[in-house]
Amino acid sequence: MRVDDVWTIARKDLRGAWQRRGIRNAIVLFPLVAAVALPRVIVFADERNGGLPPAVVPGLLQSFLFFFMIAITTLPTAIAAYSLVGEKVERSLEPMLATPVSVSSVLVGKMIAAVVPTLLSVWTASAVFMVLANRAVTPILGHGWFPQPETWLQLLVLMPLVALMTVNIDILVSARAGDVRSAQQIAGLTTLPFGAIYMAAEMGSLTLDAAMMLRMSAIVAAVAAGTFVVARRTFDREEILTRWS
Amino acid sequence: MIQTEALTRRFGPVTAVDAVTFQIADGEVFGLLGPNGAGKTTTLRMLAGLIGVTEGRAVVDGLDVRDPAQAAQVRARLGLLPEEPGLYPDLTVRETLDFFARLQHVPDRRRRVDDLLDRLALGERASSRVATLSKGWKQRLALARALVNEPRIVFLDEPTANLDPEASQEVRAIIRDLRDRGCTVVLNTHRLEEVERTCDRVGILRTRLLAIAEPRALRRAATDAPATIGLEHVDADLVHAVAQRLGVQPDVTEDGLVIPCTPSRPMADVVAAVVAAGGRITRAVVAESSLEDAYLEVLRDAGR
Ligand SMILES: Nc1ncnc2c1ncn2[C@@H]1O[C@H](COP(=O)(O)OP(=O)(O)OP(=O)(O)O)[C@@H](O)[C@H]1O
Ligand SMILES: [Mg+2]
Numbered sequence: 001m002r003v004d005d006v007w008t009i010a011r012k013d014l015r016g017a018w019q020r021r022g023i024r025n026a027i028v029l030f031p032l033v034a035a036v037a038l039p040r041v042i043v044f045a046d047e048r049n050g051g052l053p054p055a056v057v058p059g060l061l062q063s064f065l066f067f068f069m070i071a072i073t074t075l076p077t078a079i080a081a082y083s084l085v086g087e088k089v090e091r092s093l094e095p096m097l098a099t100p101v102s103v104s105s106v107l108v109g110k111m112i113a114a115v116v117p118t119l120l121s122v123w124t125a126s127a128v129f130m131v132l133a134n135r136a137v138t139p140i141l142g143h144g145w146f147p148q149p150e151t152w153l154q155l156l157v158l159m160p161l162v163a164l165m166t167v168n169i170d171i172l173v174s175a176r177a178g179d180v181r182s183a184q185q186i187a188g189l190t191t192l193p194f195g196a197i198y199m200a201a202e203m204g205s206l207t208l209d210a211a212m213m214l215r216m217s218a219i220v221a222a223v224a225a226g227t228f229v230v231a232r233r234t235f236d237r238e239e240i241l242t243r244w245s
Numbered sequence: 246m247i248q249t250e251a252l253t254r255r256f257g258p259v260t261a262v263d264a265v266t267f268q269i270a271d272g273e274v275f276g277l278l279g280p281n282g283a284g285k286t287t288t289l290r291m292l293a294g295l296i297g298v299t300e301g302r303a304v305v306d307g308l309d310v311r312d313p314a315q316a317a318q319v320r321a322r323l324g325l326l327p328e329e330p331g332l333y334p335d336l337t338v339r340e341t342l343d344f345f346a347r348l349q350h351v352p353d354r355r356r357r358v359d360d361l362l363d364r365l366a367l368g369e370r371a372s373s374r375v376a377t378l379s380k381g382w383k384q385r386l387a388l389a390r391a392l393v394n395e396p397r398i399v400f401l402d403e404p405t406a407n408l409d410p411e412a413s414q415e416v417r418a419i420i421r422d423l424r425d426r427g428c429t430v431v432l433n434t435h436r437l438e439e440v441e442r443t444c445d446r447v448g449i450l451r452t453r454l455l456a457i458a459e460p461r462a463l464r465r466a467a468t469d470a471p472a473t474i475g476l477e478h479v480d481a482d483l484v485h486a487v488a489q490r491l492g493v494q495p496d497v498t499e500d501g502l503v504i505p506c507t508p509s510r511p512m513a514d515v516v517a518a519v520v521a522a523g524g525r526i527t528r529a530v531v532a533e534s535s536l537e538d539a540y541l542e543v544l545r546d547a548g549r
Contacts (some may be wrong), residue, residue: 016335092331096389098293099348100321124348238296242256 001104009101009109010116013083017113026078027117029234031071031125036208038064039132046140056115057137061145063201063206065154066130068122069194072162075118078185080170083110085183088244097237107235114170115163126155153213161220165189168227175244246272247292247398247429251301253343254287264301266456269446271397274420274430276444276460278540283451285433286328289400292431294319306398321349323398324391328406328433330383335378338367338386342393343373347393359388365419379540381412388419399423402433406429417443437537449540455547463539475501475528486522491515506531 017023017089042060046052052060096106130151134144145182170187178185200206233239247269254262262284269275277285286323290296292303294316306322308315333342346354361370365385370378378386384404391399405413412481420443423430436439440447441460449455455464476483479497487502488494491510495502502524504515512531519526 004350004395005348008344012333012336012344016333087333090334091327091329092333094295094327094329094347095325095331095387097295098320098323098325098327099345099394100317100349100350101348102317181379216408241290 001102001108005101005105006109006112009096010112012116013079013110013113014088016086017079017082019116020082023078027075027121029033030075031068031122032128034067034071035125035129036132038067038129040137042136046134046136052140054141055105057140058145058148059201059204059207061133061137062138062148063198064133065126065146065151066194066198066201066208068101068126068129068161069154069162070191070198071122071125072118072159073166073191073194074188075121076114076163076166077170077184079114079117080110080167080174080187081180081184082173083113084174085177085180087180093240093244097240103235103237103240104232107232110171111164111167114167115160118163122159123155124138124206150208150211150213153210153217157217158213158220161217161224162194165220165224165227166226168231171231171235172227175239246307247275247303247305249292249301249303249323249430251356252291252298252303253300254284254296255299260452262291262450263452265450266301267448267454267457269429269431271429272424272427274424274432274443274445276440276447277431277433277450278435278440278447279450280435280544283435285435285450286402288450289325289402289431289433292319293323293325293400295325309462320388321394322396323400324394324396326387326391326399326401326404330387330400332334332375332383334391335374337372337374338362338378339371341386342389345390345393351394357393361392364422365389365392374472378394379412381408384408384412384416385419387463388416392423396428398429398431400433401432403435404432405436405439413439437540449543450545451547453547456543463543470506471496471503472506472512472529472531473498473503474515474519474524474526476519477527483519483522483524486516487519487524490518490522492524501527 041064042052098101130146135147137145164188169190170183173183173187177186197206201208204210250266251264252262252266253260253264265288277288279285287296291298292305292310298311303310305319305489310316310319330368336344339362342358343354346357347407351357362371365388367382367385367389370382375383377388388404392484401420405416406532408416417439420432432439432444444460446457446459448457449465479501484495484497484502487504491504491514493505493510497502502519506512506515512529516526
């Protein structure tokens with residue numbers, strides 16, 4: 001694996017994905033809209049209910065921040081659908097594999113292209129959300145609430161791990177899927193568990209505290225490692241040329 | 246030099262390439278001719294170190310393609326035009342070449358890209374998106390991409406398939422230019438006229454290598470090229486007399502005879518015999534056997 005090759009490939013995929021309006025909108029707008037809208041929900045709820053009880057605020061904020069996990073599982077898939085399935089459909093992997101570039105470089109370049117914009121976008125949106133949420137809850141609590149220890153765990157540990165896991169699953173799906181749409185649909189299943197956790201937290205049947213973040217991170221790390229091993233095996237020169245079709 | 250020994254590739258139960266042995270000299274343009282599913286692409290991919298070899302071996306420029314490290318060196322030295330152009334629709338022509346020049350670690354990238362744009366007459370479309378190019382332009386760009394590392398060995402998998410005659414001609418001109426520059430070219434095709442126009446030697450492949458020859462020798466090897474003799478008047482006596490002299494029964498047509506020529510019965514003898522038998526000749530044509538006949542004959546013989 002060579003760093004310059006990884007960068008060459010990542011850069012091409014990043015530019016290509018960025019040129020697609022659908023992907024660009026998903027990366028920029030989806031998390032930002034959530035970042036602005038979710039704090040409004042708090043303000044709205046506070047006004048309607050004659051003041052939110054301070055006790056419910058932490059749970060609400062934790063679950064709202066967890067909403068961004070949904071972006072973490074969908075954005076890499078949007079990019080990978082373009083950079084992996086797109087290449088498969090165009091049959092553009094063969095010329096690239098006919099160069100001396102190592103498949104690890106290709107794989108890592110594509111992973112970076114999917115993971116880096118996702119994290120940058122979601123981290124930015126999370127920051128915006130936390131600032132706005134702090135402002136929204138200050139009248140209730142008398143002070144802001146973010147960041148908490150579990151916030152750092154979610155942003156810096158769980159989110160990168162989930163993004164990596166999603167990309168690995170995308171690679172596995174891309175190897176089999178015949179077109180962009182079905183790849184997106186199948187890979188979209190990764191969103192489900194996080195959507196379910198979000199709902200559970202929202203309804204108060206689950207607390208997204210630091211211990212919970214660590215437990216989830218451990219599970220996701222195991223799945224990410226497992227899927228990486230399989231993805232690495234799927235992403236093999238011969239395998240791509242003879243089976244990916 | 247490219248050398249294979251009993252090169253074999255199986256996909257599960259299917260044998261795609263079976264014990265193929267050949268040698269290609271430096272600077273030679275070698276055609277691999279065969280019907281669909283003959284194993285042409287599989288052979289090229291093995292030679293390019295892209296897929297594994299089941300049995301036998303292949304050495305390209307002194308490097309054994311079975312060894313992954315040597316295969317990577319082979320890929321650095323060769324240019325490959327795959328069966329499908331496989332271009333990125335969103336990149337421009339220049340960006341495409343630049344991307345591959347980076348992957349090939351080409352020094353002085355900008356100049357190399359400019360050279361290629363110039364050499365393959367792609368300059369005027371340098372900033373066009375690939376998606377907007379016609380098939381002919383795309384194929385020329387795919388060729389330029391294959392040449393980005395200035396390879397001495399170039400593999401072309403059906404370079405003129407799906408191109409109109411004009412675009413095909415442009416591609417053939419590029420192949421001749423490669424030959425003039427001393428490149429070794431292996432060209433897959435199922436188009437006979439392509440082999441005839443561009444190749445020094447041709448191997449006929451159908452899982453096994455059925456024959457190897459120069460296109461002209463192959464054509465000559467086709468037997469029984471028929472001579473058509475036009476006559477003022479044909480009658481049974483004449484036919485009988487000619488048959489006796491030549492020892493072969495002529496086919497009678499409306500205005501003459503059709504008599505097979507062979508190396509032992511050349512056109513001159515056929516004409517002399519007809520004249521001696523009293524025939525008054527209006528025209529005499531020997532239809533040179535086409536490469537197609539030769540090709541079909543090789544395939545037929547192999548099928549027996
Ligand atoms: N990845 C694969 N898996 C299974 N069988 C394969 C694979 N690739 C090729 N084959 C089989 O190997 C044989 C040779 O295929 P190949 O593509 O090399 O032929 P070809 O001469 O290039 O044909 P065409 O003119 O259609 O391009 C065919 O029978 C094909 O079905
Ligand atoms: Mg082929």
